[in-house]
Amino acid sequence: MAGDFYEALGVPRGASADEIQRAYRKLARQYHPDVNRDPAAEDRFKEVSEAYGVLSDAEQRRRYDRFGADFRRVPEDYEERAGRGPGGRTVYTSGPGVGGFEDFDFEDLFSGVFRRGGRGGPVPGADQEAELTLTVEEAYRGGHRRLTLGDRDLDVTIPPGVVDGQRIRLAGEGGQGSGGGASGHLFLVVRIAPNPRYRLDGRDLVMDLPVAPWEAALGATVPITTPGGEAKVRVVAGSSSGRRLRLRGEGLPNPRGKPGDLYAVVKIVVPRSLGKRERDLFEELSAVSDFDPRGA
Known part of the structure; x- marks a missing residue:
């Protein structure tokens, strides 16, 4: 997604989890395709959904704050080593419990160095989470929804009777693994939009x-x-x-x-307003009835 996740939600970088959630829900109600027919609304809804999916997850938010828009391409088991390499370049190394990977420069991180295959074995991808906003009618009957998250189009099967807060798992649609590791899962958290009737x-x-x-x-x-x-x-x-x-x-x-x-x-x-006959009947009822609605 182009742009900044914080700007997409209209919150400062130091925003709390509650502030991020409130901002997302407000924008989701405003731009959800079921309530906003503007052709641009769907793209805006996808943008805020992706931003919330990252910033609502503490670990993903930490990595995004640290590495920026390319945070998904940084293996999760790498931590920054204190000090600098040649020329003052930041050097990274594998974290505790994951041995055998050779040190590398940050500038080399996105040039395919990890495709060489580390000796530490395959590393599975991270699970990810995003919100799926539904109407009451969609939650009742279930069905299918086509979503676009980032650069991916996903076909989602919604079971009948999902409730607010329920998670729908899309196996293998989370973060990509490295070294032949399996992809993580994508969990869609159901949010049911306010309804004027129910x-x-x-x-x-x-x-x-x-x-x-x-x-x-x-x-x-x-x-x-x-x-x-x-x-x-x-x-x-x-x-x-x-x-x-x-x-x-x-x-x-x-x-x-x-x-x-x-x-x-x-x-x-x-x-x-009352017609003459209606008024006469109500006045007659008022005269003959001893009902006191304010009585004990």
Whole structure:
């Protein structure tokens, strides 16, 4: 990725982990292709995702701060030796527990010196991590997503019912090994974007259910939209605002157990304006009813 990871997220180099996470989430919501149709938004989303994938990992961030944009090409088992080589050039050597590699100059690091094959054996690549932002509907039904991270295009299979914080492993898509070592894994951490209709509580979904005063008082069966499609919920007579009506199994699926539930929270809504007949009926109800909503 061209540019600086800190600049991509709009944070200073000394930013805390929380500041980096807040910056990423703000930008991810702004540029996610599902909510921003600007053709340039997808590229910006990929840029901030890659930057966060590095800066949210303490070890990767340390290496990035030390070696810059080419940090992935520096073997992880090398540490800087105190002192300088000929001409004042920085000299590196293998770290503790990894013997047999010959010393080398930093300027030679990217000229293919490691392709000669060290005598210490193959070194596996590092695991990497990035965030994958999904809508509630995507988390519910699963599916496929094509991602671009850095210079790689990846096809990701999203299992139905993933929850916020769950990790999806892409085997062999992490850092490249050296000396014939296997590549590491890439872990995608699921983040579910805020939704105007649903609120998440684990695998349970919570939504507001607007009802008319007469529906709440007399009872009614009303249609609702769930991530799985249309459904109907029975509003019990005498329901007040705040009453939770449960639809079993209509929350996020669970491949290994019981699915979540959907809770529709009653919200009584009154007409903004009344016709003459409606006003007469409400006035008549007011006159004959002894109900006191503020009573004990």
